[in-house]
Amino acid sequence: MMRVALKGLAGRKLRSGLTAVAIILGVAMVSGTYILTDTIENGFGAVATQAYKSSDAVISPKTGFGDEQTGAGGFPAAVLDGVRRVPAVRAAAGSIVDEARLIDRGGDVLGGGSAPPLAFGIDPRGDESLTPLQVTDGELPARSGEIAIGKATAQDEGYAIGDTIEVATSGPSRNFRIVGLAELGGVGSLGGSTIAVFELRTAQSLFDKQGKLDLVRVAGDDGVTPGELLSAMSAQLPPTVQLRTGEAQAAAETDESSENLELVNYFLLAFGAIALFVGSFVIANTLSITIAQRTRELATLRTLGASRRQVLISIVVESLVVGLLASIAGLLLGLGLAQGLNALLVGVGIDLPSSGTVFATRTVIVSLLVGVIITLLASIRPAVRATRVPPIAAVRDGAVLPPSRLERHGPATALLVLALAVAALLLGTVAGGLATGSRLLLCGVGAILLFVGIALVAPRVVKPLASVLGWPATRIGGFAGRLARANSTRNPSRTASTAAALMIGLTLVTFVAILGQGLRGTFVDSVDELFVADYALTAESGFAALPPEIEQAAAATPGVQLVSAVRSGSAKLGAEDVDVSAVDRRIGDAMQIDWHRGSDAVAAQLGRDGAFVTHDWAQEHDLSVGSPLQIATPTGKTLRLTVRGIWREPKGGSPFGELAISHAAFADGFPRPRNDLTFVNMDGGVSAASSAALERGLDGFPHAKVQTGEEFKDAQVAQFAQMLNVLYVLLALSVIVSLFGIVNTLVLTVFERTRELGMLRAVGMSRRQVRRMIRHESIITALLGATLGILAGVLLAALVSQALADEGVAFAIPYGSLVAFLVAAVIVGLLAAILPARRAARLNVLRALQYE
Amino acid sequence: MHFSTAAQAVDVQDEQPRVRVAARDITRRYGSGENAVDALRGVSLSIVEGELVAVMGPSGSGKSTLMHLLAGLDTPTGGEIWIDSTQIGALGDSALTELRRRHVGFIFQFFNLLPMLTAEENIRLSLDLAGERGDHDWVEELITRVGLGDRRRHRPAELSGGQQQRVAVARALVSRPTVVFADEPTGNLDSKTSAEILELLRQAVDEYGQTTVMVTHDPTAAAIADRILFLADGQIVKQLGRSTAADVIAALEEVSRS
Numbered sequence A: 001m002m003r004v005a006l007k008g009l010a011g012r013k014l015r016s017g018l019t020a021v022a023i024i025l026g027v028a029m030v031s032g033t034y035i036l037t038d039t040i041e042n043g044f045g046a047v048a049t050q051a052y053k054s055s056d057a058v059i060s061p062k063t064g065f066g067d068e069q070t071g072a073g074g075f076p077a078a079v080l081d082g083v084r085r086v087p088a089v090r091a092a093a094g095s096i097v098d099e100a101r102l103i104d105r106g107g108d109v110l111g112g113g114s115a116p117p118l119a120f121g122i123d124p125r126g127d128e129s130l131t132p133l134q135v136t137d138g139e140l141p142a143r144s145g146e147i148a149i150g151k152a153t154a155q156d157e158g159y160a161i162g163d164t165i166e167v168a169t170s171g172p173s174r175n176f177r178i179v180g181l182a183e184l185g186g187v188g189s190l191g192g193s194t195i196a197v198f199e200l201r202t203a204q205s206l207f208d209k210q211g212k213l214d215l216v217r218v219a220g221d222d223g224v225t226p227g228e229l230l231s232a233m234s235a236q237l238p239p240t241v242q243l244r245t246g247e248a249q250a251a252a253e254t255d256e257s258s259e260n261l262e263l264v265n266y267f268l269l270a271f272g273a274i275a276l277f278v279g280s281f282v283i284a285n286t287l288s289i290t291i292a293q294r295t296r297e298l299a300t301l302r303t304l305g306a307s308r309r310q311v312l313i314s315i316v317v318e319s320l321v322v323g324l325l326a327s328i329a330g331l332l333l334g335l336g337l338a339q340g341l342n343a344l345l346v347g348v349g350i351d352l353p354s355s356g357t358v359f360a361t362r363t364v365i366v367s368l369l370v371g372v373i374i375t376l377l378a379s380i381r382p383a384v385r386a387t388r389v390p391p392i393a394a395v396r397d398g399a400v401l402p403p404s405r406l407e408r409h410g411p412a413t414a415l416l417v418l419a420l421a422v423a424a425l426l427l428g429t430v431a432g433g434l435a436t437g438s439r440l441l442l443c444g445v446g447a448i449l450l451f452v453g454i455a456l457v458a459p460r461v462v463k464p465l466a467s468v469l470g471w472p473a474t475r476i477g478g479f480a481g482r483l484a485r486a487n488s489t490r491n492p493s494r495t496a497s498t499a500a501a502l503m504i505g506l507t508l509v510t511f512v513a514i515l516g517q518g519l520r521g522t523f524v525d526s527v528d529e530l531f532v533a534d535y536a537l538t539a540e541s542g543f544a545a546l547p548p549e550i551e552q553a554a555a556a557t558p559g560v561q562l563v564s565a566v567r568s569g570s571a572k573l574g575a576e577d578v579d580v581s582a583v584d585r586r587i588g589d590a591m592q593i594d595w596h597r598g599s600d601a602v603a604a605q606l607g608r609d610g611a612f613v614t615h616d617w618a619q620e621h622d623l624s625v626g627s628p629l630q631i632a633t634p635t636g637k638t639l640r641l642t643v644r645g646i647w648r649e650p651k652g653g654s655p656f657g658e659l660a661i662s663h664a665a666f667a668d669g670f671p672r673p674r675n676d677l678t679f680v681n682m683d684g685g686v687s688a689a690s691s692a693a694l695e696r697g698l699d700g701f702p703h704a705k706v707q708t709g710e711e712f713k714d715a716q717v718a719q720f721a722q723m724l725n726v727l728y729v730l731l732a733l734s735v736i737v738s739l740f741g742i743v744n745t746l747v748l749t750v751f752e753r754t755r756e757l758g759m760l761r762a763v764g765m766s767r768r769q770v771r772r773m774i775r776h777e778s779i780i781t782a783l784l785g786a787t788l789g790i791l792a793g794v795l796l797a798a799l800v801s802q803a804l805a806d807e808g809v810a811f812a813i814p815y816g817s818l819v820a821f822l823v824a825a826v827i828v829g830l831l832a833a834i835l836p837a838r839r840a841a842r843l844n845v846l847r848a849l850q851y852e
Numbered sequence B: 001m002h003f004s005t006a007a008q009a010v011d012v013q014d015e016q017p018r019v020r021v022a023a024r025d026i027t028r029r030y031g032s033g034e035n036a037v038d039a040l041r042g043v044s045l046s047i048v049e050g051e052l053v054a055v056m057g058p059s060g061s062g063k064s065t066l067m068h069l070l071a072g073l074d075t076p077t078g079g080e081i082w083i084d085s086t087q088i089g090a091l092g093d094s095a096l097t098e099l100r101r102r103h104v105g106f107i108f109q110f111f112n113l114l115p116m117l118t119a120e121e122n123i124r125l126s127l128d129l130a131g132e133r134g135d136h137d138w139v140e141e142l143i144t145r146v147g148l149g150d151r152r153r154h155r156p157a158e159l160s161g162g163q164q165q166r167v168a169v170a171r172a173l174v175s176r177p178t179v180v181f182a183d184e185p186t187g188n189l190d191s192k193t194s195a196e197i198l199e200l201l202r203q204a205v206d207e208y209g210q211t212t213v214m215v216t217h218d219p220t221a222a223a224i225a226d227r228i229l230f231l232a233d234g235q236i237v238k239q240l241g242r243s244t245a246a247d248v249i250a251a252l253e254e255v256s257r258s
């Protein structure tokens, strides 16, 4: 029986291959995600490991929480002297770690994305083994005015030793002479990061850290264990610093990056899961068709004495083999997909370091398991149906399978599933009093049930729907189109389950489009409402911030009336995270704040202990004007604040955190203040002259971008649109899987209708007409899937918008997008039909007629 | 005696009934080398307008092969075939498609109706494929003639075997083809239904002058033919004019013995 199963598989290569594609893509997404995130994590790890490789101990500033690497503005350089006096210490080197942007000859910032532009201040007289960098050419800078840059950057951008390069740090940019090229050994690619190395003293003044250090690397005497070294040193150190072994320091820095990566990981895996879910529909459908076509064969096996169990096992073994082979293929395809995903991330400005592709055992195990299990699950129903083939079917012509139990109770089951789906969705969205986690879970379960429910109901709606959706086919395709429409309803459950696979993808796409439109609407409103300044200054690369010094430069520009900056950081209120913004006295002139309590005057009177908070947050925490507040900052300080005003944040969000304080208070508790946004108002408002004046005034800040209020708003909205596009790209994967589902069904159908196609050709159907007929059948199926998907998507989006109505999410149907999706479905149908149509047209008429 | 070469047939066209189908020395070899099978080994024939020709012979004698070649479904290894004055060996796929639409009708043993179309739609199939409206009265007449007036909206699954084959007969006649080919049209029917179908075929010849070639194993079926060709081992070994079933049986025995 096993041999029969495997022989059958070999005899149905094309079909098995197409079935496999459904699994391959989903598994590739899973393995690609793991490979990508592992590789990036390894890159981070390599950066950190490399940085502390030769250090037995590392001293860094003690942080309250978060922001490990860049510390909290350093610690007194005297710490280094103290450490050097410890007998067990062989050598110690102090360094500065910060950020500096390299500016190319055209005035653009090198590197990019959210990856930090690394800057190091290194004592050239320090112990060489304690440098994280390897100097490949030239030497380390020994004087102010000198710099060493990353070798990769130098090669890519054509810089050599002796050239000058412009560097932007906190103040206006300056030129440095390149004296050396360096690299962080063991790191494959730094992603969007660049390297700039300065002499220690230069760095201290560049970064405003005179007399301070960010890091001290320590090497112990031979024979001293890191543990002994640590205990020997700890007595010497002030409580504001942190002492760790090199390894522990590397691990701490890696952990921080890993947390963010984990989010990316889950996000991408979710799309792999969706693709696999769609794939399971495709597999179940393909198997059902194959089994229906093999009724005679299976029945013959039964008459020859095969037991039900044997039939079941033969089908399951067949799927197992397909699932395993497909999973292996998917695993390998993941290697390529990882690159594609990385390109996608880079596209949205997330350019992360990496180091040698990581193909972890976990990736292999999870991918194979997931692929095989999904295939097996999908094969259960068809396999059980196969066991119901009665032996008598061997001798009866055109015997059909007895209806399955599920089919007999079809309508009832379908309604039950749909009712459960709606109940779960309602509970998850509209009902109150549930944690976000359980809400999401309910929505997820609800959506899956909804898909299954619709797939169960679908056979019943195929006929009426296809007669409507097939109308264009009959107009465009002539008689072939009419035949196509008739064909699409010949086996409603087959058409329905083929369409269902596409439906899932389109439901999600529609959902994203509608919610996106709703969110976009409120977002645009908020942006419009909030930003009233003439100009906004932002960093050239999306996620980065500007140094506060830009305010002086802007203020010194002729014609500037107002400069107002927003900074931000993260603090803790008890155990809870709170986003803190820093504003200046005249923020009310740059942004329109909708005051619930207080007025624009509040901003001017914040002082060192005033704060204003959002209305929602105030309610949540029972705050009113005058309420005291205590937050812990990243530097480990506690800020005691008093609520001075309450404002209503626009529903589409704002650049403000829950809590806003003055720049002065911010400087007390937060390291390295950076301007997220800097607003400028000019005499005479926005004009070409104003723009030119500002550009000129900010010459020293080549990484700053001058945008008019309108440009700024557009850019904000564009960023939003870009995120939507990423979602579309990722969902496209599941649509592609369903495309293969259609190909599969059509190929099987063509095979099944061989004789009929032969007759049609014999009575005068042309090859073109055959192709047209298949093509239209494919399009009708795709449109069916699209229609069901769009309807389900609208329903889901309506429910979720309802649930989010308080957040200002409006429910609006983006008709344009929906039409685009229908067009996309037609294209999917066209693509899916290419292979089957060609096969059908190529049928040898004679052979087809003789075929049994 | 209508047994003549095609060349003669074209020459003498004016004096005699028009030759509708002609074949000269056709051969068909399947496969090559040791496994080669010569299904036809030099067959020549001509069939005139309004003639009903039956082709008989033992299983494997090449009947179906001959019919497929005459209908342009297959290409001969050697020899030439004409339908009307078109030599079909030279035609490409689209010309052959066109030929099948307008000049050839088919009746199959297994009916081969489209299950999702009604009886009437099945009958109109080749007109619809050609994108023609067709002669409405003619279609009506055919539907009535084959006795399906009250069943025209039924689908094949709702029709008996005999009724399905009537639909197939009407479908073959609808384009008024030059020639109708029927491969064992009664092979799948009981004797009473067979008789009805044969009656229909004969009527089509008599009333509409429909040239018809029918492959059959059934001596009763052959008995309605104007002429019976006997094939054995890929060659025409015997011909009979109008014969009774008994004559046919005798001839068959003679053919299979040799």
Ligand SMILES: Nc1ncnc2c1ncn2[C@@H]1O[C@H](COP(=O)(O)OP(=O)(O)OP(=O)(O)O)[C@@H](O)[C@H]1O
Pocket (backbone or CB within 6 Å): B030, B031, B037, B038, B039, B057, B058, B059, B060, B061, B062, B063, B064, B065, B066
């Ligand atoms: N596609 C093919 N490949 C190889 N040999 C073939 C093929 N088709 C037919 N033959 C052979 O050609 C010969 C004639 O076959 P054909 O189908 O014409 O016989 P037939 O007279 O119609 O028989 P039957 O009465 O059984 O239908 C047979 O020996 C058959 O095996």
Ligand SMILES: [Mg+2]
Pocket (backbone or CB within 6 Å): B063, B064, B065
């Ligand atoms: Mg035959």
